[in-house]
Amino acid sequence: MDKTISSDSWQYRALNAITPGLNYLSDALIDLVEQGHPVMAGSADLQYSNGLNKFAACYPERYIQFGISEQNMVSAAAGLATVGHMPFVATFASFLGLLCCEQIRMDVAYCKQPVRLIGHHTGISLGFYGTSHHATEDISTMRAISGLTVISPADGPSLAAAIRASVDWPEPIYFRIGRGREPDVYAQDMTFQIGTAIEHSQGDDLTIIACGMPVKEALDAANVLRSDGISVGVMDMATLKPLDREAVLRAAQRSGLLMTVEEHNIIGGLGAAVAEVLAEEGCGTRLLRHGIRDEYSLIAPPNHLYAHYKLDAAGIEAMARDVLKNSRVGSQQS
Amino acid sequence: MTMQNGITHRSKVQEGLTENQHRWLCDRAQFVRLEAIRLIEIAKVGHYTSVFSCAEILAALFYDVMSLRRGEPHWQDRDRFLLGKGHAAVGLFPILADFGFITREMLESYTRLGSPLGDHPDMTKVPGIDFSSGSLGHALSVSAGMALGARRLHKDFTVFTLLGDGEMQEGQVWEAALFAAHHRLGRLIAIVDRNGFQLDGRVDDVIGIEPLSAKWRSFNWEVHEVDGHNVADLTSLLRQLKADKVRDKPVCVIAQTVKGKGIPYMETEPGWHLGYLAPEDAQKAINHIKGQEG
Incomplete structure (x- = not known):
């Protein structure tokens, strides 16, 4: 042939x-x-x-x-x-x-x-x-x-x-790490400090703490939210262990609400790690753990899945608006 | 020469092993058994029989075949020893103390609160342990990494890995077997303590592993079988294997052994994989091993 x-x-x-x-x-x-x-x-x-x-x-x-x-x-x-x-x-x-x-x-x-x-x-x-x-x-x-x-x-x-x-x-x-198709967030010559969160911005209403691929999406979502007058901070918790507890506490003290975003089950992942700090330190700050809600993912091309699980910028933005509107985080969670 | 009651050895000393050396190695195998009994008294439970089956193998390796320096457990060019069947560590710790790798005090702390010495060996706490074990099936992979890493650094040491025959049931062993043969790790020598028993019974009743030699051979390893209680044969074979610097196949030595070798009632009862000898029985066992009454 x-x-x-x-x-x-x-x-x-x-x-x-x-x-x-x-x-x-x-x-x-x-x-x-x-x-x-x-x-x-x-x-x-x-x-x-x-x-x-x-x-x-x-x-x-x-x-x-x-x-x-x-x-x-x-x-x-x-x-x-x-x-x-x-x-x-x-x-x-x-x-x-x-x-x-x-x-x-x-x-x-x-x-x-x-x-x-x-x-x-x-x-x-x-x-x-x-x-x-x-x-x-x-x-x-x-x-x-x-x-x-x-x-x-x-x-x-x-x-x-x-x-x-x-x-x-x-x-x-x-x-x-991801699949190598993540858009660049950082410059080539960035310096990485193991154990130190990368605080992109600070917000009074909400701090989004993300890791991995969702960081870029969280940054994009925050930009849209800010244009509506919402004060949003974004933190890249690139080191999950040892966790930068001080950064979590700073965000908890500054923001009325925290939201973790991860491409992972909300059980045991970044959200859980942040929740442990909040509970141990007696912070009353509300936390929404956003990620995969204790289920096996559907089958679809990756970008369709990110949209379905609200892990893309639009999804993160929608989740943030929802939780800011509601007084109880629990109403967002399954 | 012959040891009474317990372990018999061929009277004809193999080439390269003098009568004195032979006597010494038999003495060291006896030392391993006696020390295991003594230490297990501290914990009040232990793997007597798993030690007894490999006492001659440990003696031949540490007191003859391996290049080691007394008092220098971290000497870079030493031959490496990995105990895949980590539950026999109580037979290894006395040797480490004998070599001055660990102190007498550490040895006597065996299994006590906070001791570095437990039922399985921990490299981060015990000088002379080249790698931790306890989860069966890992050691051959680690050994393959060591042997390959050594070759890339042009280091000349040999990696000896003692595996249990029950351990052959772990899938990772065969991943490592493929890997070591593919990468032609000629400085890797695995020894299978073929004592025939595991916790639940006879290996061949639990999950059979025969034909074992053919399996290793088909994985492209050089295979030898030896009487694992004959220090002369063991030493002769292991010396030759270590001396062969051009071989490009890893070697598997299947050592035919008897679980509980040296104590007759342990040799016939698989339940002794784990057990405890009350002081009077321990004393009888000691006497028996020493060739006295019992």
């Missing part, structure tokens, strides 16, 4: 060529190698999904193909760390943060091995690939593991900056 195909067709391996966001991970690791850090990267048959194929091409002797064996990859990364390597291992967050939860607990965190875990395509960003490929529990599992830092960058530049900032970080880290 005729082997020529239309320019509208595409094959998987060329995917990363059209999603430049995926390059941030590889580029950040290449920078670390060039600075002399003993980086060793690995992936479980997903190098074209996480973009590590670029790193592998640059430094084949520093790349390890693990095949479809995620648990083996995590444990082996711990072994690599014991002999002096700085391992970065990547796979879908649904597998890393859930399937490998026990290997992360036992071999990485409990053993204090400085492994960097990259859980990509997190949340519902794999859309119609379905529940098996969605990660709406990984914040919950990972932040419950003692000795593990959890970082959820909003975009490529902040992922790269977080990786730069992580070089001397003493704990292993779980990076919860």
